[in-house]
Amino acid sequence: MAISLTLPTIQNWSCHNCGGCCRQHAIEVTEEERQRILSQGWKANDGTPSGNALFERHGGPPWAKRYQLAHQADGACVFLDERGLCRIHAKFGEAAKPLACRIYPYAFHPAGKKVTVSLRFSCPSVVASLGRSMSQNADEIKQLARAVVPDGFERTPPPALSANERLDWPDLMRVGDAIDATLATTDVPFAIRLQRALFWLNLVEQSRFDKLSGARLTEFLDIIRQAAVEEIRPNADSRQPNAECPTPLGRIQFRMLTAQYARKDTATDLSSGWRGRWKLFRAAARFARGTGNIPPLQSVFREVPFETLEQPFGFPAECEELWTRYFRVKVAGLHFCGPAYYGVPLVEGFRSLALIFPATLWIARWMAASQNRTQLTHEDVSQALTISDHHHGYSPIFGSFGFRRRVHTLAQMGEIAKLIRWYSL
Ligand code: SF4
Structure with missing residues (x-):
């Protein structure tokens, strides 16, 4: 064949x-x-x-x-x-x-x-x-x-576009190509490009596509992509903290989600029975509270106060290339929706993928803080990405109702873009 x-x-x-x-x-x-x-x-x-x-x-x-x-x-x-x-x-x-x-x-x-x-x-x-x-x-x-x-x-059907809309394969790939085009431009920081993609995909989710296909769909996508460029601009100094920080409720949801990414779940962990599960349950309760020290979920982490990770840690310049490549590989490979990602629609799957960015940077800060550093290195981010991507699309919990509802809640509250800004400073 x-x-x-x-x-x-x-x-x-x-x-x-x-x-x-x-x-x-x-x-x-x-x-x-x-x-x-x-x-x-x-x-x-x-x-x-x-x-x-x-x-x-x-x-x-x-x-x-x-x-x-x-x-x-x-x-x-x-x-x-x-x-x-x-x-x-x-x-x-x-x-x-x-x-x-x-x-x-x-x-x-x-x-x-x-x-x-x-x-x-x-x-x-x-x-x-x-x-x-x-x-x-x-x-x-x-x-x-x-x-x-x-x-x-x-004969595999294309992933749904959103909860209510489906496109045929050529049109779905047009949306994928438009996401790729948004992420590929290098004139603004990656965090801005990611927020722009989320912005126009929100508009896609609110649109009807019964009369939009082929060249008309491409034209529509060009218009909303341009709207995103006008709406989301880098600050004069894009590394300055933005006034709009994540809300306390958004932070709880984010910490719970990030705890799932920071887990290791090797064969040894999975076979550790009730004692292992009880340990994970206690760790989850501490992540929900978000006060005191972070329970180390793997040997690379040390106990450090939760609040330590909320200081700006910087964003190493080499990480621009890494994040651009990571997202472009996942988007072009449809590695975030449909059969590759628990059967979820494209827009929902992209929101989950976007959350890997702040979750990985949070894990990278934890690694840096575990070595008493207050600035991220490219190595911290690279190592954190090996940990978070290990689960993406493979650990069953990421396709569970609870996890999907968490992503939905963060999207409804408008928290995903705030988290992206907050952890890229
Ligand atoms: S380089 Fe990659 S594929 Fe090769 S042994 Fe290491 S983790 Fe496995």
Whole structure:
């Protein structure tokens, strides 16, 4: 099957064998993959357990068992060796690994007659855009696409535009292209471009599209994009605090949302039972209160007072490129709505994606404050993005009613733009 792919050509990537993904992800295997790994004959002198001890049962009823690769005591994959390399890859080659490991960090999403490719920024090499260009990786990406994209993907319906409106694929892609065009201009800071996209998408949500399609839709999008440019201008000094700060209620909702992004949820965390859940519940209560010290949700964080993170920490200039690339890859890859993001409509999904910006900057401030610093570095933001993007579109809780209602509440209160301004200072 020949699949026409849209590649994120502004992004580079090659694996640099940091082993990070092998420590963070639970890898579900199909029965065929389980049998293949069993037939590879792993034994204790390979540094692994043998037989069924290579796998852990997870989820599913007894008559439909599901398996994932087992983990070492520190949470790392059972096949990760002491040098941080995969034992299956080293002994039998890349193609012998489970498909989930081979695909990472790529993500494939149907986009009409094409398939669009995105990347997961939980991989530090993606964040740093290290390695080969996407054109150089094209053959390998095509091979992976053939393995994961199902026949008949062209019949996948487009994501809804909003709660009440649907467009066909070409028109939905016109809206996606307009978001990309808003985010791609580099004449104003990224935080301004993001607010502009949110502003005109609010207008999209209030509009009817029964008589707007093709060139007329493009014309409409041009008009509302221009309205956003006139409405949202950078201050003379765009790094000065804006009088309009988030409200106390907006801050509670935001802290609860950010706590979800700052969690780690490795296989070890998820198997820690009631004690782990009780710890998370107590941490959630402290995030809701927002006073005293922030409970450290991962080892990279230290307890620091909540109020410390509300001081301006600056916005490193190199982060402009990182944020522009991150959002453009996610938007072009449709990695924020529809099948890639809990089936939510485009406008809602973009609001969730936009909230990653202040949530990641809050986490980056926490990292800086944990090292007694009061200024952000590019490294803080890069590392924070690997933490927040790990969950985006993958942790079931982000598609739950509670999480979606939180995003909706923040949008209704007009808080998302305020949070973007507040944490970009
Ligand atoms: S996190 Fe990225 S760079 Fe590190 S091993 Fe995984 S794919 Fe390679």
